[in-house]
Amino acid sequence: MELFDKSKIEKEIRELPNGILTILLDTAVSLNINSIAIVGGVVRDLITKSKNQDSEIIFNDLDLIIEGETSIYVKELQKKLGPERVKVIRNNTTYKTSEISINGIKVDIATAREETYPIPGENPIVESSTIQNDLIRRDFNINAMAIELKDNKLLDLFSGLDAIYNKKIDFLHESSVLDDPTRIIRASRYSAKLGFRLSHQALRQIKDTVNLWPWNWHIGDNADLAPSGLSIRLKMELELLLKSNYWKNALKNLQDWGGLNILDPKLQNDQSLIEKVFIAKKSNIEPLTALVYESKYPISLAQRLHFDKQQKEIIEGACQLKKYLENLTVNDLYKKWPPSKWTSFLEEINANESSFILEICKENPLKEYLISWLTNWKDIESPIKGDDLIAKGWAPGPEIGLELKRQRMKLIDEEIIS
Numbered sequence: 001m002e003l004f005d006k007s008k009i010e011k012e013i014r015e016l017p018n019g020i021l022t023i024l025l026d027t028a029v030s031l032n033i034n035s036i037a038i039v040g041g042v043v044r045d046l047i048t049k050s051k052n053q054d055s056e057i058i059f060n061d062l063d064l065i066i067e068g069e070t071s072i073y074v075k076e077l078q079k080k081l082g083p084e085r086v087k088v089i090r091n092n093t094t095y096k097t098s099e100i101s102i103n104g105i106k107v108d109i110a111t112a113r114e115e116t117y118p119i120p121g122e123n124p125i126v127e128s129s130t131i132q133n134d135l136i137r138r139d140f141n142i143n144a145m146a147i148e149l150k151d152n153k154l155l156d157l158f159s160g161l162d163a164i165y166n167k168k169i170d171f172l173h174e175s176s177v178l179d180d181p182t183r184i185i186r187a188s189r190y191s192a193k194l195g196f197r198l199s200h201q202a203l204r205q206i207k208d209t210v211n212l213w214p215w216n217w218h219i220g221d222n223a224d225l226a227p228s229g230l231s232i233r234l235k236m237e238l239e240l241l242l243k244s245n246y247w248k249n250a251l252k253n254l255q256d257w258g259g260l261n262i263l264d265p266k267l268q269n270d271q272s273l274i275e276k277v278f279i280a281k282k283s284n285i286e287p288l289t290a291l292v293y294e295s296k297y298p299i300s301l302a303q304r305l306h307f308d309k310q311q312k313e314i315i316e317g318a319c320q321l322k323k324y325l326e327n328l329t330v331n332d333l334y335k336k337w338p339p340s341k342w343t344s345f346l347e348e349i350n351a352n353e354s355s356f357i358l359e360i361c362k363e364n365p366l367k368e369y370l371i372s373w374l375t376n377w378k379d380i381e382s383p384i385k386g387d388d389l390i391a392k393g394w395a396p397g398p399e400i401g402l403e404l405k406r407q408r409m410k411l412i413d414e415e416i417i418s
Ligand code: CTP
Pocket: 039, 040, 041, 042, 060, 063, 137, 138, 139, 140, 143, 144, 180, 182, 183, 186
């Protein structure tokens, strides 16, 4: 089909340098590599666009599979194009993959493989195989097609073309979710992005697998013991989903399908989750941090998802803030507090501003004070500087700090009266 012609593909995907697909093929041929093919999203999006001209090809990377060693192939490519044009980002010998860039474009090359999952949901064992076998282990029929570069032919073993024409998403086999539960998140993203429906069988597979919970680690177990490969992929897929333009529909899909149970049942059942994440996003809070904060055990989920130090600090700060405020409400005394007392109290907690925003989004009953501190009190400075006090004859030392604080607090209380 003309659609799969190398020059036609380069025309459709403008990011690809002219003639690059022929160079990629010639390099494989020079190394006696039998087969080299484009796989994954590019193939899916090329076909989708041919059917619906309004659909956009958002190019992230070029995924290639070869029946050969990726590091040897990459070396040869560097010889052909020069190290200036071909840069190696990472070679992974265990997983038989190489990440490179060609003219700044990301290209992922993988040895065609078979995968077995000795423990469900953990990293697979990889063995070299044929391109056909490589396609069998993939997530959905719409993602399991390949374009062979040597003859410009589409390899479609699982009716991916039909699925695109019918706007349907199906898993390739019955243990797809068991092998890799992040595929639930991927399905929700593709469904929202492409406007495709999840098939009944696929939905049943999601529900049955999540209900049976066939994985070794359970929610509530020690977060440090959660399988790290899966946790990192979960985080990556969630970030990808939440940063997309269609994140609301994707998150709704996840809830509708019971998919958020793999993260936390409270997130699954929260009817205003999308609204809360939306408000946090508008307040410049990273959406995944906001989502995790809505879970039952945010600190544990942040740990499980391998949050970085800053993300963890925001979550921990918000939890601390919540606890302090809960303790305050055991009596009514706080109702008589002047702004200066509130300011001292809130600043002693030493939480990140984002932690305050998280608690505000979560509708803390004392949120009006958090808003006042965030939007007003925190920015009020002492009307004089330390140098002014020294010029007036104060001796340098801690007394100066206390006086500056006193003057700042006085001003904070006056501001509210004026
Ligand atoms: N894949 C898979 N299971 C996963 C992740 C990826 O089977 N959990 C396979 C799919 O065939 C997918 C390909 O690896 O198409 C490449 O994955 P990725 O780069 O994440 O996504 P794309 O399909 O290329 O599409 P997009 O960038 O639009 O998400």
